[in-house]
Amino acid sequence: MSVNEELLPLRNKIDGLDSELVRLLNERAEVAKEIGEIKARVGLPVYRPEREAEVLKKICGKNEGPLPNESLVAIWREVMCACRGLESELKVAYLGPRGTFSEQAMIRQFGSGVVGMPSGSIEEVFRKVESGDAAYGIVPIENSTEGAVNRTMDYLLKTSLFIVGECSIPIQHNLMTRSGTMEGITRVYSHPQSLGQCVQWLNRNVPSLERLTAESNGEAARLASENPAYAAIAGEVAAKIFGLQIVATNIQDSNTNRTRFLILGREPAEPSANPQEDKTSLIFSVPHRAGSLYQALKPFDDFGVSMMRLDSRPAKRGTWEYFFYTDIEGNMSEPKIREALEIFREGCASLKCLGSYPTEKNFRRADTKGSNL
Numbered sequence: 183m184s185v186n187e188e189l190l191p192l193r194n195k196i197d198g199l200d201s202e203l204v205r206l207l208n209e210r211a212e213v214a215k216e217i218g219e220i221k222a223r224v225g226l227p228v229y230r231p232e233r234e235a236e237v238l239k240k241i242c243g244k245n246e247g248p249l250p251n252e253s254l255v256a257i258w259r260e261v262m263c264a265c266r267g268l269e270s271e272l273k274v275a276y277l278g279p280r281g282t283f284s285e286q287a288m289i290r291q292f293g294s295g296v297v298g299m300p301s302g303s304i305e306e307v308f309r310k311v312e313s314g315d316a317a318y319g320i321v322p323i324e325n326s327t328e329g330a331v332n333r334t335m336d337y338l339l340k341t342s343l344f345i346v347g348e349c350s351i352p353i354q355h356n357l358m359t360r361s362g363t364m365e366g367i368t369r370v371y372s373h374p375q376s377l378g379q380c381v382q383w384l385n386r387n388v389p390s391l392e393r394l395t396a397e398s399n400g401e402a403a404r405l406a407s408e409n410p411a412y413a414a415i416a417g418e419v420a421a422k423i424f425g426l427q428i429v430a431t432n433i434q435d436s437n438t439n440r441t442r443f444l445i446l447g448r449e450p451a452e453p454s455a456n457p458q459e460d461k462t463s464l465i466f467s468v469p470h471r472a473g474s475l476y477q478a479l480k481p482f483d484d485f486g487v488s489m490m491r492l493d494s495r496p497a498k499r500g501t502w503e504y505f506f507y508t509d510i511e512g513n514m515s516e517p518k519i520r521e522a523l524e525i526f527r528e529g530c531a532s533l534k535c536l537g538s539y540p541t542e543k544n545f546r547r548a549d550t551k552g553s554n555l
């Protein structure tokens with residue numbers, strides 16, 4: 183038997199399965215359309231991050247291979263994006279121009295059919311969602327090497343928006359120029375966070391290069407595309423978009439470098455199917471006296487509430503006072519969290535709740551094959 187004769191029945195089988203998949207996908211889409219009609223009637227938002235997290239978790243729970251959960255999650259995100267698209271168009275503001283890691287995170291979270299609105303700064307992302315120009319926004323909040331993104335932290339304090347979801351992506355930086363060499367290059371541009379993530383590599387390899395900051399990696403790549411004496415540090419996608427050649431790949435100082443992004447919306451998210459695994463984000467301040475932070479946080483210990491993050495920003499009053507940012511595990515609709523929060527509030531000078539939302543943990547844990555979601 184020739185190879186082609188051997189392949190033919192298998193390919194016929196795949197064709198049959200594909201027909202069945204097309205039929206099933208369209209049947210699913212019809213149901214999503216019906217859901218969309220109901221939502222439109224009662225004025226509910228089309229995008230339901232908690233439901234999408236639940237769908238992904240169920241898919242991973244049912245998976246018996248050989249496809250890894252990571253592949254199924256990527257496929258289902260696109261399926262849900264296509265179904266959502268039938269309900270209505272979804273506009274999402276991100277830190278642009280095109281080619282930034284924020285854009286990659288947005289596509290990963292919402293699917294490639296999302297209508298991205300590139301924004302010149304993190305502040306503009308907040309403004310576009312607040313004004314209703316965009317339905318949602320995506321902003322970087324922390325990097326595993328460089329820590330918190332201060333701009334985002336500061337706008338979170340002032341905004342009326344809610345955090346409705348989060349996602350994190352691996353970050354690999356590249357040094358790029360128009361020519362693909364470092365000849366005649368005097369400056370390197372990047373976002374301050376990215377320059378920080380590559381500081382050791384830069385010190386070792388190109389110590390004399392002047393380092394300048396840009397609003398985003400995409401903007402740095404755009405600048406380098408306009409001047410043969412400039413280099414940029416950005417992702418591979420930015421190199422393609424702005425016609426740059428990569429001089430050195432993977433120049434970040436940590437090879438486990440990741441950035442976590444927040445999804446911002448005007449309405450809070452509903453509790454997910456696993457509210458005990460949701461995250462609640464809070465900003466608080468405490469009275470300016472000894473032991474007040476310790477006292478304020480005590481209810482979390484008393485109620486067995488896990489704190490996943492504690493960070494601070496200056497109150498900017500010149501008084502060495504701070505706003506603290508914490509993420510706790512559990513949805514605030516959960517009785518345990520509600521009770522803990524009521525007591526916690528008493529020990530705070532101010533408290534702002536940014537929302538409860540599904541985390542990636544919801545479906546990451548279901549993955550037995552150690553994916554890199």
Ligand SMILES: O=C(O)C(=O)C[C@]1(C(=O)O)C=C[C@@H](O)C=C1
Nearest residue numbers: 217228229230233234262265266
């Ligand atoms: O369940 C819904 O609310 C839907 O609209 C369906 C669906 C999906 O395709 O599964 C699509 C969009 C939502 O963000 C969540 C889920």
